[in-house]
Amino acid sequence: MGAYLKLDHIDKTFTRGSASTNVLKEVTLDIEKGEYVSIIGHSGCGKSTLLNIVAGLTGASAGGVILDGREVNSPGPDRAVVFQNHSLLPWLTVYENVRLAVDKVFSGTRSKAERHSWTLHNLDLVQMGHAKDKRPSEISGGMKQRVGIARALAMEPKVLLLDEPFGALDALTRAHLQDSVMQIHAALGNTILMITHDVDEAVLLSDRIVMMTNGPSARIGEVLEVKLARPRKRLDLVTNATYLKAREAVLKFLHERHRFVEAA
């Protein structure tokens, strides 16, 4: 049977005219149910492409993705994505944005009242119930991202895909959201695949950190297991030896062995 989510020998080559670029090479990764896995690498290494392939938004040139025993190659709500720039529909309110997803996924299985309360439940989960009638333009960046998370969670996905979800936020807001995601992960036991370029974020949140080499032809360089007990407390970890060691390992990988060369 194998892993819950299996990335099997994924290759991706972009072709434009006669020029073709091999972005990903032989990426294979097994993710267990309930696991929190981060993919880290320098920008341009193809980690976002990899996430898009898992989401089904981009097709792989070779290899494939198997989720819960079935191959997936088109987008669907079983792999909900939290996009980097929130991607809320600006003409809908916070509630309507989540409700759109709920209605689409559960229209056949749940009554109207159930869908309404499920929408509110998910907004409460990310502490955004108070702003349900606001439009995205009226709330802050961090709040938008919370709504994006609520929308993804509301689909009850088999795996939650986070595409640098906190990248555009300031450090304090980011910390708040990371705590929220940790709480949700602890409460619901979601399987999460997150793209990030923030070493601290990766170590704090993940069970495993997948480090990508630089592109072109990026592949998985190393996989680091973070053996820290949950729940994890940001402040306690500052002096924690395991935490520091993991952090050092990722930093060394990124800055010694696979230093980003701007010109390349």
Added chain:
Amino acid sequence: MNMTVRKLHEGAPAAAAPAVPAAVVALPAPKRAPAGEKLLAYCKMVAANVIPPLLVILFLVALWEMLCSAPGASLPPPSAIIKNSWELIADPFYDRGGLDKGLFWHILASLQRVAVGYSLAAVVGVALGTLIGQSTWAMRGLDPLFQVLRTVPPLAWLPLSLAAFRDGQPAAVFVIFITAIWPIIINTAVGIRNIPQDYRNVAAVLRLNPIEFFLKIMIPAAAPYIFTGLRIGIGLSWLAIIAAEMLIGGVGIGFFIWDAWNSSLIGDIIVALIYVGIVGFVLDRIIAAVGAFVTRGTAAS
């Protein structure tokens, strides 16, 4: 305390708006400071917006009166227009049968033609615009054709339209349609093409079907562009109907103007022009207001 407040109120207008002291002095002294301040600020805003155009209009009318009062002037001065065309100005609703009606009835007839032609153009234009915005092949096939056809002046369509429909009424409606449709098509297509990839990704993850995608993503996302097209379209329709009616005759503001010219009633023409301008302005504002209501939130993402 009270004294200071009063002083402030008397001092502020003179300092803030020295150009329009008359409008502010007329205000009754405010009894309660906060409410009074609000009223004062509101009056100031109104005065600042109303007084400049009013002054310009007064100046222009005076200039016109001066220039056209000379003996042998080819156009009548405002005073003569008011005297000669008073019936037209005072009662837009009279109806003595035939073409001898008040301006309201002429405007109404023109508006009806515009309503039919423009509504058709809006529906067909948004549909075609969506098609060429969404499909690269439709764009490649249709865009060159549209780019050529849209430069054909509205009146050039009229003879062809008369030949096809053999009647003035549908011919005029067709001219409105063909005039208004191009900006609607082109703006809708641009709007559809500019839908952010993010929204398409959201739709893909949610597995929206094509109809849901059209209604829930495309139309709202492209709405600001669509309404730009609709607004240009209504302006062009109003331009075209006047010209078309001059040629097809019957009840309508365009023919009214032509008829007045044939009867040498220059004053009537000028009154009609003012009506045409005001109606065109109102039409534009209506579409703009509908657009602002429909696209609330969209533009401010």
